[in-house]
Amino acid sequence: MTLGLDHGALARLMPMHVSLDARGVVCGVGPTLAKLPAVAAALGSGFGDLFAVRRPAGVVSMADLRARAGQCLHLLLHESGAQVRGLAMPTAGGGMLINLSFGIGVIEAVRQHALTDADFAPTDLAVEMLYLVEVKSAVMQELKRLNLRLQGAKVAAEEQALTDTLTGLRNRRALDGVLPLLIAQGVPFGLMHIDLDYFKQVNDTLGHAAGDFVLREVAAALTVETRASDTVARVGGDEFVVVLPGLSDTARLGQIARRIIDRLMLPMDFAGAPCRISASIGLTISTLYAPPEAERMLADADAATYASKRAGRAQLQFHHDCAGGRLSA
Amino acid sequence: MLGLINRSIQCFLRDTYGEATWLGIARAAGLGFDSFEPLLIYDDALTNAVINAAAQGLQRPRETVLEDLGTYLVSHPNLEALRRLLRFGGVNFVDFLHSLEDLPEHGRLGLPDLDVPEFELVDQGGGRFLLRVSQLLPGVGHVIVGLLRAMADDYGALVLLDHGGVDTAGVHGGDEVVTVHLLDQAYAQGRRFDLAMPGV
Numbered sequence: 001m002t003l004g005l006d007h008g009a010l011a012r013l014m015p016m017h018v019s020l021d022a023r024g025v026v027c028g029v030g031p032t033l034a035k036l037p038a039v040a041a042a043l044g045s046g047f048g049d050l051f052a053v054r055r056p057a058g059v060v061s062m063a064d065l066r067a068r069a070g071q072c073l074h075l076l077l078h079e080s081g082a083q084v085r086g087l088a089m090p091t092a093g094g095g096m097l098i099n100l101s102f103g104i105g106v107i108e109a110v111r112q113h114a115l116t117d118a119d120f121a122p123t124d125l126a127v128e129m130l131y132l133v134e135v136k137s138a139v140m141q142e143l144k145r146l147n148l149r150l151q152g153a154k155v156a157a158e159e160q161a162l163t164d165t166l167t168g169l170r171n172r173r174a175l176d177g178v179l180p181l182l183i184a185q186g187v188p189f190g191l192m193h194i195d196l197d198y199f200k201q202v203n204d205t206l207g208h209a210a211g212d213f214v215l216r217e218v219a220a221a222l223t224v225e226t227r228a229s230d231t232v233a234r235v236g237g238d239e240f241v242v243v244l245p246g247l248s249d250t251a252r253l254g255q256i257a258r259r260i261i262d263r264l265m266l267p268m269d270f271a272g273a274p275c276r277i278s279a280s281i282g283l284t285i286s287t288l289y290a291p292p293e294a295e296r297m298l299a300d301a302d303a304a305t306y307a308s309k310r311a312g313r314a315q316l317q318f319h320h321d322c323a324g325g326r327l328s329a
Numbered sequence: 330m331l332g333l334i335n336r337s338i339q340c341f342l343r344d345t346y347g348e349a350t351w352l353g354i355a356r357a358a359g360l361g362f363d364s365f366e367p368l369l370i371y372d373d374a375l376t377n378a379v380i381n382a383a384a385q386g387l388q389r390p391r392e393t394v395l396e397d398l399g400t401y402l403v404s405h406p407n408l409e410a411l412r413r414l415l416r417f418g419g420v421n422f423v424d425f426l427h428s429l430e431d432l433p434e435h436g437r438l439g440l441p442d443l444d445v446p447e448f449e450l451v452d453q454g455g456g457r458f459l460l461r462v463s464q465l466l467p468g469v470g471h472v473i474v475g476l477l478r479a480m481a482d483d484y485g486a487l488v489l490l491d492h493g494g495v496d497t498a499g500v501h502g503g504d505e506v507v508t509v510h511l512l513d514q515a516y517a518q519g520r521r522f523d524l525a526m527p528g529v
Contacts, residue, residue: 111525135439
């Protein structure tokens with residue numbers, strides 16, 4: 001059976017076709033293809049002026065094309081540079097009819113050549129493909145925004161989880177994260193345990209608002225007296241821990257502790273009422289341990305703090321001093 | 330209901346009446362948060378609560394709020410993507426009307442969880458159509474009236490639209506009916522629609 005189709009019918013059925021006569025001369029192109037630069041001008045020339053076959057290789061003559069009838073051809077359209085797919089089949093007069101498709105390149109082709117719905121056969125899914133690409137882009141954009149919001153919320157939640165709400169210092173959970181990290185990295189560090197003296201009296205005589213005020217003042221003082229790289233945490237009602245990475249020199253640690261005590265002994269003015277406190281400090285250094293253990297160091301610093309308290313308050317003590325200069329294994 | 334729907338309602342209220350009004354409505358609706366996440370799923374009751382709170386807070390009939398929402402969905406620049414996706418439905422307004430029947434399927438191509446009402450179009454001849462809309466939420470027909478009005482503008486078509494009430498005898502039971510009378514398919518220029526996605 002042979003179908004007789006006029007050019008108009010062929011143009012509607014296959015708006016991207018190329019018809020070649022028996023000599024390989026372009027004798028017709030579909031209207032969508034004709035929108036591409038220089039395609040219409042190729043009418044009357046050999047097909048080699050219109051396109052080159054990239055795959056399979058070696059297709060240059062009409063005989064080669066005929067031999068590849070029914071196979072998928074990858075073509076490069078000259079001038080427009082568009083890469084298209086095509087299928088060539090022989091026609092009754094010894095010519096070839098090639099139907100082309102932009103394939104995945106349709107998105108770019110629509111943009112470049114301002115193609116519309118009418119440029120695609122109603123059976124072609126090109127427009128549905130464009131629709132899907134837009135849907136996908138819109139959904140991806142929403143996902144990206146959602147991820148950014150979740151990331152922001154995660155950072156904020158983590159920050160909250162590690163922060164003492166009253167003073168804005170780090171909390172016990174943050175400390176539990178910092179110490180094992182330093183130990184694992186083998187960074188030497190000093191550990192300072194600070195217990196306020198006379199804090200209970202402030203609370204009892206001036207009230208809890210005054211107590212909270214004092215805790216915030218202490219937090220501010222500790223922040224001023226330490227470096228940004230140090231971790232200052234409130235670990236109990238009136239107990240604080242400072243971790244000082246890279247600092248294992250007892251003389252320098254002693255100076256810092258002394259400065260903190262002196263500063264905290266300055267009266268703090270709460271609505272006209274002076275609040276007087278001081279601090280007892282216990283210190284230890286990671287280099288005294290092999291290997292250092294967070295829990296043990298915290299316990300030793302705590303013990304040194306109580307030695308300071310017993311020694312009359314506003315004192316500082318190193319763990320190895322109060323342990324008699326040597327550490328039990 | 331997928332948050333995308335709730336989020337559109339939120340954007341409509343925020344873009345039209347301001348952030349403070351939206352926050353007031355969110356509080357009155359008892360949301361407990363002030364922004365819907367488009368890709369999370371929320372209880373259907375929240376959608377209704379927001380619309381009721383909006384009608385009460387703005388002192389406007391619920392139907393008017395819903396109709397304005399429909400218009401906003403296709404005419405506001407912030408939702409240009411949605412207008413484009415709807416315009417893919419057809420090259421003219423009649424094509425577009427018919428494409429509504431495929432809308433749920435098209436919507437789910439992108440988002441499998443998306444709730445889109447089912448549509449059924451009856452061509453009564455002489456440019457008159459009956460559009461039955463399944464009741465995704467009570468008053469959904471008013472949203473569609475607003476949306477169709479804006480889409481008709483987009484295509485440059487002249488149409489008369491009306492909410493024809495709820496048809497309890499319908500196949501889905503409780504469909505809302507929208508009557509469409511197309512007077513002129515090419516009444517005005519309409520807005521341009523290029524297949525190529527802008528700005529990519």
